[in-house]
Amino acid sequence: MIVEAGAFALILALALSIAQVVLSAAGRIRRSAPLAGAGEGAALAAFAAVAMAFAALMHAFVVSDFSVANVAANSHTAKPLLYRVAGTWGSHEGSMLLWCLALTGFGAAAVGLGGSLPRGLRALTVATQGVLGTVFLAYTVLASNPLVRVLTPPVEGRSLNPLLQDPALAIHPPFLYAGYVGMSVVFSLAVAALIEGRIDAAWSRWVRPWALAAWSLLTVGITLGAFWAYYELGWGGWWFWDPVENASFMPWLVATALLHSAVVTEKRGALAGWTVFLALSAFTFSMLGAFLVRSGVLTSVHAFAVDPKRGVLLLIILGVTSGLAFTLFAWRAPSLGQGGLFAPISRESALVLNNILLAAATATVLLGTLYPLIREAMSGESISVGPPYFNLTFTPLMAALAVLLPAGPLLAWKRGDARGVAQRLWAAVLVAVALALLVVAITSPHKAFAAAGVGLGGWLVVGALVELLERTRAFRAPAAETWHRLTGLPRGAWGMTFAHLGLGVFIMGAVFETSWKVEAAETLPRGGGLDIGAYHVTLDDVRPVAGPNYDADRGTISVTRAGKPVCQVAPERRLYTVGGETTSEVGLCYRGASHIYIVLGERRDSGAQPAWLVRAYWNPWASLIFLGPVIMALGGLISLSDRRLRLGVGRRREPAA
Amino acid sequence: MRRARLLIAALAGVLSLAAASDPAERLKDPAQEAQARQIFRDVRCLVCQNESIDDSEAELAHDLRQIVREQIRAGKSSAQIKAFLTERYGEFVLLTPSFSAGNLALWAGPFLVVILGGALLFARLRNRTPDPDLTPLEAQRLRTLSEDETR
Known part of the structure; x- marks a missing residue:
């Protein structure tokens, strides 16, 4: 009975998502507040309905109801409770339901927290989120329904892959999916803003909290996955440049670029087109990941819930939704303004460089993941792209990024002072060089490149601290003033310091562990x-x-x-x-x-x-590999709590309509 | 009974445990062994789901490791061994794609993005800075004039 109720709720959710699209769109077109409000109500109800379906499936897993095909295929009575619960999202069907839960959940959150958005933009965001909900719910109901019964229930289930029966992996998918799907709000906001034809500082400020939340969740999700691989697969590897890992890494790289370019759009009104492009790309890469992981087009050591036939459907969803969004972008982008001027040495230039390098890094991961497919389709020859490729392309790009990073936050907007920045960073340079020399001295065999890599990590850590000292005028102003400044620092600044410091910690750990294990x-x-x-x-x-x-x-x-x-x-x-x-x-x-x-x-x-x-x-130093990303995610959360990002702030920009 | 089952499962070993370090397979000479491991990390276990033969416990990976170790013992260079493997199994066997015309886009792609991005940034910066043909004095005057106007 519970299962039937769940199946019904799932279909109801699909109907509600369709209603969400129609009502919200009509609300925007007719500028009718009641219609738009009804659309928002449908979004909230759709989330409630999916939550019911999800609860029904979880209940079936907990009580081992093997009359449900999905439970019979993925659970077993002897499994501990935690893994029976985790079995809910351990299969293709269940994981798509989790995806839908996150999608409608973020839709409901956008309704709940989006009170400050202009009415038109809000209605269009809810409508776009509804379109995404509709296609993914339709896919789940019609092609991948986890709540289907079998006529003759087996006495015992076929259990879950034991490698997946692990605490880190039980909670890894919820974080990862929340991160993937969190990008959908960013996507919807971008589509809505393109339709409205207005992309400005206020829009960037609305996008930032969603991008930050999704980015932080994705960071945690990827780190949990890496930690699981580290201790469960049994040879101490934590990153294999495997297609499935790359699939989760690409949205992360794009979201990282987005967080930086959105700052430029918010503060200086520049890069608006590029920021929107990234906002659309982030969720596109999330959908690409969903497709790559499930379709089996690529062989992966983490092959998961593979089904080529349904993979094609996911590819169609990806092609249509992103295709439409990017067409809209191509149509509207030329009308976006260029924004403020800036000199070659300026905060803007530094952030643009950051984006160029992150875009190139994303291209590396994308090419490395898909090139074997492209090559095979074009010439029939099969090649392999493994870790050595990424070491030769991704690593130098990231090294360049890390070298430039500490200078960025110290540069002024519009026109920076290169000499002043150099003066402030000389201490960090000394510390980094000393660290590299120390590493050479204490390790055997001596590896100059790797020692330089560890020094680079130290450069980021000290660079982040120098920036903090500069902001608080430490050692130059009286201690009381420094303390006052320190406590008065906006949370966003703390978030940045943590994120950059975490990256440095990660680099030190990754280089040291890889080189001297x-x-x-x-x-x-x-x-x-x-x-x-x-x-x-x-x-x-x-x-x-x-x-x-x-x-x-x-x-x-x-x-x-x-x-x-x-x-x-x-x-x-x-x-x-x-x-x-x-x-x-x-x-x-x-x-x-x-x-x-x-x-x-x-x-x-x-x-x-x-x-x-x-x-x-x-x-050696292996803990830093996992500690670094945790510090980064923490930075994201701190930044998220910044009162400047609270969604009410943008209100004063609303036109009197 | 349970022990027998455990043993069978152990022999079937579906899980790879950095198989290459197995003491039963190792070469006596540490330098040669290090060279072998270096090669293993670049050779794909053809029947596995994206694993190198350094990591895989599959039968084929074991055989490939044996071939590589034998050739090293025979004094062949890493390049010769890789050439031999490519001859036999195609380019698919190597985890490093070759620097060939077919892989041009793969290797050049990321750096093309950097160059393109750099060019766009340069164009943007150039558009916005005073024309370099002006003398510094003229540029200075132009700046003061425009600043006066905005005030």
């Missing part, structure tokens, strides 16, 4: 050991243990340094009894920011003596 593997009997860097790893014991839906061998492994105990870990090798898959739970031993990462491998008896393959990695 150490690996060792041996077949060990009980009591046997191996050396990894300065540490000695001993396999004390291995015992069988039984989990809720798996059997495992659990090792007891102790780590010592110069004879002194450091830590004990218990890595497992699990066999999931339902599907017969093997997974490994790594043992992680934290030493400051560095990790000793231990994997219990297969059993390899030598003669009568039992022995196991044990792999150990020394991953």
